[in-house]
Amino acid sequence: MDSNIRLMKGNEAIAEAAIRHGVDAYFGYPITPQSEIIEYLAKEDPFTKRNGMVVLQAESEIAAINMVYGAAGCGKKAMTSSSSPGISLKQEGVSYLAGAELPCVIVNVVRGGPGLGTIQPSQADYFQSVKGGGHGDYHMIVLAPSTVQEQYDFVALGFDLAFKYRTPLLILSDGAIGQMMEKVVLSEEKPRDNTVPDWAIVGKTPNRERNYITSLFLDAEVQENQNKRLQKKYTEIRQNEIRFEEFMTHDAEYLIVAYGISARISQKVVETARNQGIKLGMLRPITLWPFPSKRLVELSQQLQGILCVEMSAGQMVEDVKLAVECKIPVKHYGRMGGIIASPTEVFENFKTLFL
Amino acid sequence: MNEEILIAGFGGQGVLSMGKILAYAGMMQGKEVCWMPSYGPEMRGGTANVTVIIGDKTIYSPILQTFDTIVILNQQSLIKFESAVRTGGKLFYDSNGLKTLPTRKDISIYHIPATAKSAEMQNLKIFNIMMLGGLLEKLPIVNKKFIEQGLYKSLPERAHNMIPLNMEAFSIGANIVETIHEI
Known part of the structure; x- marks a missing residue:
């Protein structure tokens, strides 16, 4: 049998996809029902054994999303994952990522809520995902996989779209898809790409204006222009990316x-x-x-x-x-x-x- | 056709891994497969069950209320799931620990005394693969040669030396399965 065909859990498929797609860094904190993502990445240890991808268990969900902000600001492909209560904790960071126009992929393997809720599957985070769980006028592109194969495929698609539009992107999964096993056809492993976009923070380079990444615009007119810029981008996404x-x-x-x-x-x-x-x-x-x-x-x-x-x-x-x-x-x-x-x-x- | 199977028993009986071996074997035979565990608090003691769907068609819902085949491994599961076998379907059980026996007349019922047999062989760990042997004897949805490959895939490498014993248990299961009644 083709070694690129595997029986995998939905969560494992996301983790393997991250490595094979050449993601630079994963920052996370365990929570049921998505802990297999960080567990799989820790076991694979891509930093020493595969392509040098950084896998780090942060001290909290909040720390993880801010690490994503930092890595994304450097033009790196960074991702994080959690389940509902943990995703709520990340919302401040998500709003900042949207405001600073930083691309990243966030995975929510949804469980029942509100509050600490239950560990069983749910889809009750829809409003939070599509209406903006954080503050301010922003949207994330939200992809909803329904098979383990799509859990795998949407990591690559997610990063492509996130970088194309410089926006955080959410993969909205649930405990059932995360925990079930299905056949997955894996893509060939891509080496990590060290080139970074021209907007990235890479240290001062002579002969060019400094890059500046922020979501703080104290002058209301400047802030409104930034809002208009974001809205223009969202219109473009609405026109091109409906699936x-x-x-x-x-x-x-x-x-x-x-x-x-x-x-x-x-x-x-x-x-x-x-x-x-x-x-x-x-x-x-x-x-x-x-x-x-x-x-x-x-x-x-x-x-x-x-x-x-x-x-x-x-x-x-x-x-x-x-x-x-x-x-x-x-x-x-x-x-x-x-x-x-x-x-x-x-x-x-x-x-x-x-x- | 897709075969929709439920395996239900205690946590620790090897319910989930039995389903996993079956799913691996099906996949290696080129079939569509889906393995959906109960991953809730019950896996921390108490009942555990897993749905396995194998077939040639795209698999729709992994969440089901009725099944073509159900494997019953404890009394709670018998009470809960006997009625969930579709008319004309199959029910497999191990009578060990059962206070009552399945009573339906509109389904085929098979008994696999795997606990007793594996206890006789002084190795209760091979109980689930013995059940699988009995199941596939009456429900030949995957080729037996893929079960061995499935074991290599689903067991950690340190347990690979146990595979010949498991395959022996698999064959014993196929021999000890008794038909209670068939329709």
Whole structure:
């Protein structure tokens, strides 16, 4: 068998992807259900045994995100990962990264909350991820993997997009995808690239203006110009980077909108419905920000109703309602607190709500 | 078709690793595989279960309420999961520690006395691979030669000297599985 095909946990796939993609540094602090990321990296020890990637367990989540800020400011590919409570701790740093326009990848393997919550999977961090968990007018690009293969692939995609737009990027996973094992096709290992972007802080070089990285602009006019610059960038991202996947939508009369593990569950629901002659389809946003609103509007012309399946009290459902301007019924079904709805349960609720 | 399997028992019985060996073997045979553990507080003592899906089709939901095949390794799991076998499906159990036995008539039921047999061989660690041998005898979804390769992949190198013994246990499992009733 091809040695580049492996059976991996979602968390391990992220860690291996970081090494193979030539990421310069990982800073993290363990928390269930994502500890396998730092565990795998520590075991692989890429700094001494592979390509020199730095792996460091920081003293806290806050320290880790600020290490990412420092490394990113030097033009390095830096990443961190955590789970919900730890991601909350990182939010100040995330806002600073957005304000200073620094690229990085942050992984959130979501668990149930609020507070310290539970260690079981959840999708209740949607608002925090797409509406800005930190302060100020900013967005992160948010990628939502639904397979272990995507956990692997989105690390490379994440860094490409983060550097293209000089923005922090979030991979919004969940405890189920992080813990489950699936077949992964690995890419060839890339050597780390020592060239740095021209905006990076690399020490004073003669014959050029100094680079300056900050998120502090005391003059309100300067700050507003910075805000306009960010908004222009977000418009560009909205135009170019919306990603989604459709499943049996061609003749669909009803649509499920779901991401991550809920999308996997919903595929099974669609299959069950189709076997019973119900024309159900699914749209899976891959980018949660920017959100595939335009495609939803197009699809809504043929639809009688939309069901949002999320492991939360209903968060993404608001963006779906905004997209279709409530012109058709939009309902939500979800479980909370670490409980995952089974396909049977979702299908029964779909029938109760719409048929 | 994809085969949707649940293995349920106590933490420490080798439930998760039994599923992992099965998933590795399936992958090496070129199949689609998914291994979804219960990773909650139960793995720190108490019940543990794992869903393994193997087949030729894209795997949709790793979260399921009913299964094609369920392997039952303790009383709690029998109570909780006997009803979760789909009509026409298969239930495998080891009677050790069971106060009641499965009663359904619309599914095939098989007994694998793996605890007793592995105790007789004075090595309870080979219990789970013996169960796997019995399971694959009646549910040949992966080729046996890939189980050995799966063991090499899923066991740490220090345990590789145990693989011949495990393969012996696997064969014994295939021999001791008894059909309670088949549909």
